[in-house]
Amino acid sequence: MDTSKPEQGNGTRDRILAAAATVLAREGYAGTRLTDIAQHAELRAPAVYYYFSSREELIGEVMVVGQRWVRTHVSEALAALPSEATSLDRIETAVEAHLRVELELSDFARAVTRNSGQLPPDLRAPVAAESALYHSIWRELLEAGHADGSIRADLDLRTARMLVIGALNWAAEWWNGERGTVGEVIGTAQALVRHGLAAPPRPA
Amino acid sequence: MDTSKPEQGNGTRDRILAAAATVLAREGYAGTRLTDIAQHAELRAPAVYYYFSSREELIGEVMVVGQRWVRTHVSEALAALPSEATSLDRIETAVEAHLRVELELSDFARAVTRNSGQLPPDLRAPVAAESALYHSIWRELLEAGHADGSIRADLDLRTARMLVIGALNWAAEWWNGERGTVGEVIGTAQALVRHGLAAPPRPA
DNA sequence: GTCTATAAGTAGATAGAC
DNA sequence: GTCTATCTACTTATAGAC
Numbered sequence: 063m064d065t066s067k068p069e070q071g072n073g074t075r076d077r078i079l080a081a082a083a084t085v086l087a088r089e090g091y092a093g094t095r096l097t098d099i100a101q102h103a104e105l106r107a108p109a110v111y112y113y114f115s116s117r118e119e120l121i122g123e124v125m126v127v128g129q130r131w132v133r134t135h136v137s138e139a140l141a142a143l144p145s146e147a148t149s150l151d152r153i154e155t156a157v158e159a160h161l162r163v164e165l166e167l168s169d170f171a172r173a174v175t176r177n178s179g180q181l182p183p184d185l186r187a188p189v190a191a192e193s194a195l196y197h198s199i200w201r202e203l204l205e206a207g208h209a210d211g212s213i214r215a216d217l218d219l220r221t222a223r224m225l226v227i228g229a230l231n232w233a234a235e236w237w238n239g240e241r242g243t244v245g246e247v248i249g250t251a252q253a254l255v256r257h258g259l260a261a262p263p264r265p266a
Numbered sequence: 267m268d269t270s271k272p273e274q275g276n277g278t279r280d281r282i283l284a285a286a287a288t289v290l291a292r293e294g295y296a297g298t299r300l301t302d303i304a305q306h307a308e309l310r311a312p313a314v315y316y317y318f319s320s321r322e323e324l325i326g327e328v329m330v331v332g333q334r335w336v337r338t339h340v341s342e343a344l345a346a347l348p349s350e351a352t353s354l355d356r357i358e359t360a361v362e363a364h365l366r367v368e369l370e371l372s373d374f375a376r377a378v379t380r381n382s383g384q385l386p387p388d389l390r391a392p393v394a395a396e397s398a399l400y401h402s403i404w405r406e407l408l409e410a411g412h413a414d415g416s417i418r419a420d421l422d423l424r425t426a427r428m429l430v431i432g433a434l435n436w437a438a439e440w441w442n443g444e445r446g447t448v449g450e451v452i453g454t455a456q457a458l459v460r461h462g463l464a465a466p467p468r469p470a
Numbered sequence: 471g472t473c474t475a476t477a478a479g480t481a482g483a484t485a486g487a488c
Numbered sequence: 489g490t491c492t493a494t495c496t497a498c499t500t501a502t503a504g505a506c
Contacts, residue, residue: 074471090384093296096500108501109472117500176380179439180294214457221454224440225433232432235383242425250425253418258462278489300482312484313490321482 075113078103080169082124087172091180094121122185125178128170129192135163137199149207150260154252156203160230161251165244171234200227207259214261226255279317282307284373286328291376295384298325326389329382332374333396339367341403353411354464358456360407364434365455369448372438379435404431411463418465430459 081102085094096117100107114120139159140152147155164171178189200223207213230251237247285306289298300321304311318324343363344356351359368375382393404427411417434455441451 088384090294090296090381092294092298093384095498105471106473107499108474111501112471176383177294179380180292180297214461217457218446218450218454221446221451222458225437225455225458228436228439229429229433232436233429235432236428242422246422247425250422251429253421254426254429254458254462257418257464258458260461299480309489310491311482312492315483316489 074103074105074109078105078110078113078120079124079127082120083128083169083173086121086124086177087169091121091177118182118185121177122181122188124170125174125181125185125189126192128167128174129178129189129196131167131170132160132163132174133192133196133199135159136196140199140203149203149210149212150256153203153207153259154256156200157226157230157252157255158248160227161233161248162244164230164234165237165247168234168237171231175231175234197223197227204259212261213259217259222259226258229254278307278309278313282309282314282317282324283328283331286324287332287373287377290325290328290381291373295325295381322386322389325381326385326392328374329378329385329389329393330396332371332378333382333393333400335371335374336364336367336378337396337400337403339363340400344403344407353407353414353416354460357407357411357463358460360404361430361434361456361459362452364431365437365452366448368434368438369441369451372441375435376438379438401427401431408463415465417463421463426463430462433458 078099082094082099084102085098089095089098094117096107096110099120100110103110110120114123136156136159139155143152143155174189174193178186178193181189201219204213204219204223208215208217208219213219233247233251237244282303286298286303288306289302293299293302298321300311300314303324304314307314314321314324318327340360340363343359347356347359378393378397382390382397385393405423408417408423408427412419412421412423417423437451437455441448
C-alpha cells in the first residue's frame with residue numbers, strides 16, 4: 063500500500079483516493095456515491111474498479127491512510143526534538159503537528175473523524191488499529207509528564223487525552239482559513255493544553 | 267413544536283423522534299433509513315408519514331430539538347447560579363451542564379455533532395441558527411472572563427471557544443459509561459478548561 | 471485504462487384497506 | 489393511526505467495446 067502523502071496525487075489512483083476523501087468528509091460514509099467520487103477525480107465510476115475492488119475497499123483505504131498520515135507526522139515531529147525537550151514541550155509539539163497535518167490534510171482528517179463511528183463492521187478493525195497506535199503516542203506523552211511531575215497529579219490521564227485529542231480533531235470541522243492562520247489556532251491550542259495540564263509551579 | 271425533553275417519548279411522535287436520533291447518531295445522515303427508524307420506534311415506515319411529511323423534515327427536527335435542548339439546559343444551569351459566581355465558576359458550570367446533557371441525551375447530541383456538516387442545504391439554516399444561539403452563550407462567558415481579567419489577556423477567544431466546545435462535543439463520541447462516570451469526565455474537563463483559560467494569579 | 475450499456479438491488483414515498 | 493402493496497428513482501457493480 064502506498065504510504066506517501068495522499069493528496070499529492072501523482073497517479074490516477076491517488077487522485078481517486080483524494081476525491082473519495084473529499085466526498086467522504088462532506089457527505090459521510092453512506093452518502094458517499096461512487097459517481098461523485100469519480101466526478102471529483104474526473105473520470106467515470108467504472109474506472110474506479112480498475113484500482114479498487116469495491117466502494118468499501120476504497121473508503122477503508124482513505125480512512126487508514128488519513129489516520130496513518132497523522133500519526134506519522136506527529137511521530138516524526140517528536141523524533142526531531144532535541145533530547146532536552148521537556149514533557150510539556152513534547153506535548154506542545156504534538157499539538158502543533160496534529161493541527162498542522164489535520165488542517166492541511168483536512169479532507170482526510172474530516173473523513174476519519176466524522177466517519178470512523180459510522181463504518182460497517184468489516185471496515186472498522188483496520189481503522190481502529192491505526193487509531194489505537196495514534197492514541198498510544200499521546201498516552202506516552204501524558205504518562206511521561208505525569209511521572210516527572212510536570213502534569214498535575216490529580217488529572218485523569220485517559221479522560222484528559224480524549225478531551226485534548228477531541229479539541230484538536232474538531233478543529234477540522236470549523237477552521238476554514240477565513241478567520242486566521244493555522245499558526246494562530248496552534249498557538250491558542252498550545253496555550254490551552256499546556257496550562258490545562260501543567261502542575262502549578264512549586265513554591266521555592 | 268414540542269420542546270419537552272425528547273427522549274421521554276410520551277407519544278408515538280416523540281418515540282419516532284428518539285428513534286431517528288438513535289439511527290442518525292449511529293448511521294449518519296445519508297445512512298439513516300426510514301425503515302430503520304420505524305423499526306426502532308416499533309412500527310412500519312408508512313406510519314412515520316402520519317407525523318412527518320418527509321424523511322428530511324423528521325431529521326431536521328431531531329437536529330434542532332437536540333441542539334436546542336443543549337442550549338436550554340446550559341442556559342438554565344447558568345441562570346440558577348448565585349450572582350456572586352465568578353466568571354470561571356460560570357464557565358465550569360457551563361462545562362458541567364454541556365457534558366451532562368450531552369452524555370445523557372447522547373443520541374440527540376451525537377446526531378447533531380456528527381451530522382450538522384452533512385445536511386443538505388434546506389436543513390442547514392435552522393440547525394445553524396440554533397447552533398449560533400448556543401455559541402453566543404459561550405462567547406459571552408468568555409468575554410466576561412476576559413473583561414474582568416480572570417482569563418488570560420493574550421488568548422484568542424474565538425479559537426479558545428471552538429476548541430473547548432469541540433473537546434466537550436467529542437465526548438459523546440468516546441464516552442460510553444464503561445470506564446468511569448459522567449462526573450469524572452466533568453471533573454477532568456472542568457480542570458482542563460479552568461486552568462487552560464485562567465490568568466496566572468497576580469503577584470501581591 | 472477508460473468508456474457505454476445495463477443488470478440487480480434497495481430506498482423514499484404514495485394508494486388505499488382496515 | 490397503522491398497515492400491505494406497489495411505484496419510481498437511484499446506486500453498486502459487471503459486461504464488454506475501444
